[in-house]
Every structure is written in C-alpha cells, then in structure tokens.
Amino acid sequence: MKKEEIPQDNGALNKLTKEVVYAVDKDGNYSTDLSTGWEIKTTALDVAWDDIAQRIAAAKQKVLNKEASPLLFFMEYRLMDIAIVAAYSGFWKLTIKQHLKPAVFEKLSTEKLQRYAETFNVTVEDLKNMIVHED
Amino acid sequence: MKTDFKHIQAAHCENGVTINLLQSIGVNKITEPLAFGIGSGLFYIYIPLLKINNGPAIAFRTQPGLIFKRTCKALDIPVVRKKFTSKPEAEKFLQECLDAGQPVGCQVGVYYLTYFPKEYRFHFNAHNLIVYGSEGDNYLISDPVMENTTTLSRYELERVRFAKGALAPRGQIYYPKEEKIITDDVIRKAIKSGIKKNAHEMLNIPMFFIGVKGIRYTAKKIKNWRDKLGPKTAGLYLAQLVRMQEEIGTGGGGFRYIYGAFLQEAHAYLPNNTLLESSKLMTQAGDLWRSAAVQAAGIYKGRIGSQADFDVMGDYLLEIAEIEKKAFESLAKIKWQ
Numbered sequence: 001m002k003k004e005e006i007p008q009d010n011g012a013l014n015k016l017t018k019e020v021v022y023a024v025d026k027d028g029n030y031s032t033d034l035s036t037g038w039e040i041k042t043t044a045l046d047v048a049w050d051d052i053a054q055r056i057a058a059a060k061q062k063v064l065n066k067e068a069s070p071l072l073f074f075m076e077y078r079l080m081d082i083a084i085v086a087a088y089s090g091f092w093k094l095t096i097k098q099h100l101k102p103a104v105f106e107k108l109s110t111e112k113l114q115r116y117a118e119t120f121n122v123t124v125e126d127l128k129n130m131i132v133h134e135d
Numbered sequence: 136m137k138t139d140f141k142h143i144q145a146a147h148c149e150n151g152v153t154i155n156l157l158q159s160i161g162v163n164k165i166t167e168p169l170a171f172g173i174g175s176g177l178f179y180i181y182i183p184l185l186k187i188n189n190g191p192a193i194a195f196r197t198q199p200g201l202i203f204k205r206t207c208k209a210l211d212i213p214v215v216r217k218k219f220t221s222k223p224e225a226e227k228f229l230q231e232c233l234d235a236g237q238p239v240g241c242q243v244g245v246y247y248l249t250y251f252p253k254e255y256r257f258h259f260n261a262h263n264l265i266v267y268g269s270e271g272d273n274y275l276i277s278d279p280v281m282e283n284t285t286t287l288s289r290y291e292l293e294r295v296r297f298a299k300g301a302l303a304p305r306g307q308i309y310y311p312k313e314e315k316i317i318t319d320d321v322i323r324k325a326i327k328s329g330i331k332k333n334a335h336e337m338l339n340i341p342m343f344f345i346g347v348k349g350i351r352y353t354a355k356k357i358k359n360w361r362d363k364l365g366p367k368t369a370g371l372y373l374a375q376l377v378r379m380q381e382e383i384g385t386g387g388g389g390f391r392y393i394y395g396a397f398l399q400e401a402h403a404y405l406p407n408n409t410l411l412e413s414s415k416l417m418t419q420a421g422d423l424w425r426s427a428a429v430q431a432a433g434i435y436k437g438r439i440g441s442q443a444d445f446d447v448m449g450d451y452l453l454e455i456a457e458i459e460k461k462a463f464e465s466l467a468k469i470k471w472q
Contacts, residue, residue, distance in 0.1 A: 001386055001422060012254035013383065017281040020146040021386035022168070022396045024418060030168070030396035032146070034282075040432045041381045045254045047374040047435045048188070055189075079188065079246070080300075084258055087299035 002026075003033060011037015012045055052079065063130060069105030070130050071096070074120040077132060088119040137268035138238045142277040142284050146384035146393060147196070150176070151279020152240040152263040153203045157212075159238050160314045164322060165206070172397030173209050173322075173329035174202035177390055178336060179349045179459075181356070187301075188257055190375035193353070195382075195389040197336070199261030199302060203240065203309060205332070209325035210317055216309040222293055225306035229266060229274075232310065238267040238277075242307040244298020250278075250285050255383075260302040266292070280383045319404060326401045327471055333394075334467035337459060347460045354452035361445045370435035373448070377428045377435075387428050388421025391459075395421065398466075407472075409465050416462035420455050427451035 001023045013019060018034035025031065059076040062068040075085060086093045091112075098104050099116075110124065117124045122132065140159060145151030145167045153170040157163075171177070175197060182192040196202075207214045219225035232239045244260040245251055268275035273286040287295070296306045337346040344352050353376075360369035380389040398414035430448045433439040 001388060001392060012252050015252050019384035020144050021384055022146060022392040030399050038387055040428050043432055043436055044374040044377040047371060051371055079258055084300040
C-alpha cells in the first residue's frame with residue numbers, strides 16, 4: 001500500500017483514535033502514518049452488527065412464542081454462545097440447554113436466576129422480562 | 136502511584152505492548168516491525184469446524200502472547216508471567232508491581248472494555264494493554280492501539296482481566312524481568328531466528344489449514360460458500376474474514392505490511408538483497424489482501440454475488456498463497472554471512 005492509498009474514511013474506531021498503519025513511500029520505503037478508518041472494514045462491522053440485530057429480534061420472537069426462555073434472548077443480546085454462558089455462570093452446558101426451555105426456566109430458583117442475571121449484567125426482573133438498558 | 140513510562144502508539148496491540156515494555160527497561164532499538172518479525176508474528180490459520188461469532192475462525196497472525204514471549208526470548212530477556220484464580224490476588228500483584236515502579240502488560244477481554252467503541256466489543260479475549268500506574272480508584276492505561284493513554288476503574292479493569300470464554304485471560308500479567316543492554320549482534324541473531332521460525336510456520340507445518348496451505352484451503356472453501364451456505368451467510372463469512380484480516384491498524388493488509396516493514400529494517404542490520412526482495416513480495420501480498428477485501432465487500436454489500444464473483448475472491452487468495460510461498464522460501468534459503 002502506498003502512502004497516498006492509506007484510507008481516510010470514517011471508521012467506528014475514529015470516535016476514539018486514529019490507527020497506525022504501515023505504507024510505502026514513492027521509493028518503496030516503509031514508514032507509519034495515521035488512518036481514520038477504512039470503509040471496507042466499517043461495512044464488514046456493520047454487516048456483523050446487522051446480523052446480530054436480526055438474531056436478537058428472532059430470539060425475542062421465539063421467547064414471546066414460548067419456544068425458548070429469555071436466556072436465548074440475552075445470549076444473542078450479549079453475543080454469547082453456550083460455552084461463554086457456561087464460563088461466566090458456572091452452569092454446565094447441558095444444564096443451560098435445559099434452562100433454554102421456557103417450562104424449565106420458569107421453575108428456576110432465585111439463586112440460579114441471579115447467576116444468569118450476573119452473567120448478562122442485568123437484574124433478575126429484567127432477565128425474566130427481557131428488558132435491556134443501553135450500557 | 137505512577138511508573139516512569141512513555142506511551143508509544145502501534146498498529147497492533149501485542150507488538151505495541153512488547154515495544155512499550157521493552158522501552159521501560161531501557162531497550163529502545165526494538166521497533167514495532169522488529170518486535171513483530173523477531174517474534175515471528177506473521178501467520179495464517181483457518182481452523183476447520185470451529186465457529187467464532189457464528190462465522191469462520193481465521194487468524195492472520197500468530198497465537199496471542201507469543202510475540203512478546205518469543206521477542207524477549209530471542210533477545211535473552213527473562214520474562215515474568217503470572218495467571219491468577221483469585222481476583223484479589225491478581226489485583227494485589229498488580230499493585231505491588233506498580234509500587235515497585237514496574238509497568239505491566241495485561242491480557243484482557245474487549246467485551247467489557249469500556250473505552251472501546253461498541254462496534255468493536257465482541258467476546259475477544261486476547262487484547263493487550265499496559266497498566267502503568269494508579270490514581271485513586273483508577274488505573275492508568277496505555278492501550279498501544281490508541282493515540283493517547285486512558286484510565287479504567289478498579290472494577291472495570293478487574294472485569295476485563297477476568298473475562299471468560301475462549302482464551303480467557305485469567306488475570307494474566309507479564310513484563311520483562313530486568314534491565315538489559317541489547318547489542319546489535321543480539322538483534323542480528325534474533326532477526327535471523329525470527330525469520331527462520333516464521334518461514335517454517337508459514338511453509339512447513341504439516342496441516343492443511345495452516346500457513347500458505349491454509350490460505351489455499353480458504354480459497355477453495357470460499358469458492359464453495361455461495362452454494363453451500365447461501366448468499367446471505369456467505370456474505371457474513373466474508374465480512375468476518377475481512378474483520379479478522381483488518382483487526383486494528385493493519386491497513387487492510389492482514390499484517391503483511393508490518394512484515395514488509397520488518398524485512399526492510401532487518402536489511403539495515405543484515406544487508407542482504409533477499410530481504411528487500413521479500414519485503415516487496417510482502418507488500419504485494421498485502422495489496423492483494425486489500426483487493427480481496429474490496430471484492431469481499433462487494434459481495435457482503437450485495438453489489439455483486441454471482442459464483443464468478445466468489446471465484447474471483449478465491450483466486451485472489453490462491454495468488455496470495457503463491458506470493459507468500461515465494462517470499463518465505465527465499466527467506467528460508469538465505470545463507471547468512
């Protein structure tokens with residue numbers, strides 16, 4: 001990449017910082033310069049987040065249809081798979097799969113709900129009712 | 136409590152932590168490209184069957200932690216590295232280091248890294264930053280990918296140090312143990328061994344998904360994605376490839392430009408034309424990775440998307456594989472004087 005080709009588009013990181021990139025000058029020598037971002041990368045991130053938004057919406061609908069417990073919604077909301085939920089909550093993966101069923105979830109003790117609430121960084125009430133606050 | 140510390144911005148977090156920590160012990164000659172090259176940082180892997188964020192698991196650089204470890208080892212600098220099961224123990228150790236005037240590297244997860252923009256906050260646990268002091272309830276943070284230093288509260292730092300999931304940092308702290316005078320001869324030796332190891336990892340690991348073979352394998356996969364996954368998921372997979380390629384600050388070249396810069400700096404220590412020629416090849420490879428990303432973006436934006444477009448994308452990777460193969464084969468054959 002030549003110096004003059006360093007992208008100066010609006011990137012997500014640009015709110016925070018410019019990025020260092022390595023590029024060659026007209027004699028082919030490398031040095032660093034700053035970049036405000038690259039549209040190609042920004043769009044890749046946008047595509048990922050659009051997909052996440054769709055997954056969250058689909059999960060919400062499943063919970064409302066009683067096909068899944070609110071855990072599914074919060075897993076999508078927090079970008080977690082079952083392995084990550086298991087690591088944060090201390091539940092076994094198989095147990096979590098059981099808790100994803102609405103009928104099982106409804107019978108969970110407050111202590112267990114509390115563990116999930118901490119995992120997803122919400123209150124127990126919000127966990128049960130699929131309420132999120134932007135953070 | 137503030138240690139004697141000067142923040143230097145870098146393209147990549149682990150390179151940045153490495154050079155910043157080396158400077159803190161008086162080693163000023165190791166630039167970011169040197170750290171990346173001596174640490175044999177360039178890599179490629181497409182882990183089959185594993186999914187990350189519902190997409191393919193691809194990396195363009197070596198395993199987290201290795202750049203620091205290998206660079207220090209090659210320079211014969213002893214390293215302290217500690218993991219913790221107890222959060223209070225982890226904080227106590229950190230505080231003791233700072234009290235002793237020692238800035239430390241920490242591996243952290245970015246999901247709860249409050250100063251990062253939301254768009255970057257996935258469950259990625261191998262980010263690196265330096266803690267160089269504390270002020271009241273806050274820790275002073277040098278995040279090498281940022282232009283300026285920042286702070287995290289005790290709670291925020293603890294949360295990212297104990298992020299969970301793949302590559303969980305478990306409070307990991309590391310730093311070079313003692314001051315050292317590094318001579319040019321030591322650097323020359325380190326450059327040679329770094330190149331040798333990197334060539335080995337890109338060319339000779341006998342697994343089809345690693346190094347140059349891994350790039351070819353990905354090319355083949357991409358050509359099948361449209362039929363196998365459908366256009367939407369295929370687009371998501373390509374977006375993930377571009378995100379991994381770019382991370383932060385690689386200028387789209389998937390770390391190839393940093394390696395190109397390393398080979399030029401290596402040439403200043405070890406004048407040998409193959410280094411410059413290979414540097415040019417790495418620049419070419421980086422440029423092609425960028426073109427491939429532009430092609431991928433055409434697909435994930437929905438502007439193009441025929442099988443022919445996926446084939447073009449795959450062909451870019453085949454061409455890259457050839458160039459990187461050529462570069463590392465010549466590097467591996469260098470007869471050092």
